[in-house]
Amino acid sequence: MNEIITPDWPVAQKKFELMMVQELLKNERIARVVELGTWTGGTALLWAQMVSRYDNGIVYCCDQNFNWGIHYSVERGVNVMREYPDQVYRHTQYNKYIKEIKGDSHDPYFIEHVKNQVGQPVDFMFIDGDHSYEGVKADFYNFNSLVKPGGYIAFHDVLDTEYHHFYGCHVAPFWNEIKTQFEWWEFIDNNEYLHSPGSQPNDMVKCPAHAMGIGVIRKK
Numbered sequence: 593m594n595e596i597i598t599p600d601w602p603v604a605q606k607k608f609e610l611m612m613v614q615e616l617l618k619n620e621r622i623a624r625v626v627e628l629g630t631w632t633g634g635t636a637l638l639w640a641q642m643v644s645r646y647d648n649g650i651v652y653c654c655d656q657n658f659n660w661g662i663h664y665s666v667e668r669g670v671n672v673m674r675e676y677p678d679q680v681y682r683h684t685q686y687n688k689y690i691k692e693i694k695g696d697s698h699d700p701y702f703i704e705h706v707k708n709q710v711g712q713p714v715d716f717m718f719i720d721g722d723h724s725y726e727g728v729k730a731d732f733y734n735f736n737s738l739v740k741p742g743g744y745i746a747f748h749d750v751l752d753t754e755y756h757h758f759y760g761c762h763v764a765p766f767w768n769e770i771k772t773q774f775e776w777w778e779f780i781d782n783n784e785y786l787h788s789p790g791s792q793p794n795d796m797v798k799c800p801a802h803a804m805g806i807g808v809i810r811k812k
């Protein structure tokens with residue numbers, strides 16, 4: 593049984609949703625991971641810690657940009673800010689478990705490039721890139737073959753709320769189409785959080801209680 597890791601660094605997802613995903617996977621061997629959409633690297637650092645338990649553990653991070661420059665995070669309350677010069681995993685011992693693959697996940701050449709880089713089947717895939725209905729659907733169908741039979745695929749932002757609509761997030765319709773074809777789980781953290789988009793130290797947004805959500809399916 594694997595220990596549950598508490599994300600105490602900046603993540604763009606809700607902390608307890610990530611911990612609930614780990615609870616689901618705690619008896620599984622998660623040694624190879626693909627992440628579609630990395631942003632500043634919060635979840636990548638979590639996956640890297642999980643795969644570090646195994647020989648040859650690796651996280652393949654796929655995104656169009658891995659150079660966000662300085663960004664900020666709200667920590668332990670409204671008035672405590674921390675500055676990060678680049679991806680949060682870069683200056684940690686877990687950086688060695690992460691392989692960055694830069695490109696557009698909807699580009700056929702990039703899709704083939706990722707498949708060639710990954711090679712062997714992976715245990716877990718996290719889809720958190722293009723949040724349009726068409727985008728998340730394409731990412732699922734273009735990359736789910738990388739996941740081994742019995743492996744897990746997670747989707748971020750599966751709730752259908754006004755908060756999601758405001759930010760142009762439409763993952764929920766595809767999630768609701770696809771989930772019943774598999775064994776599935778939904779994890780919802782109903783706490784309210786403050787997040788910084790990253791451009792300025794005081795540029796914070798509130799993530800309400802009924803927002804985000806992580807859905808997980810188990811591949812047949």
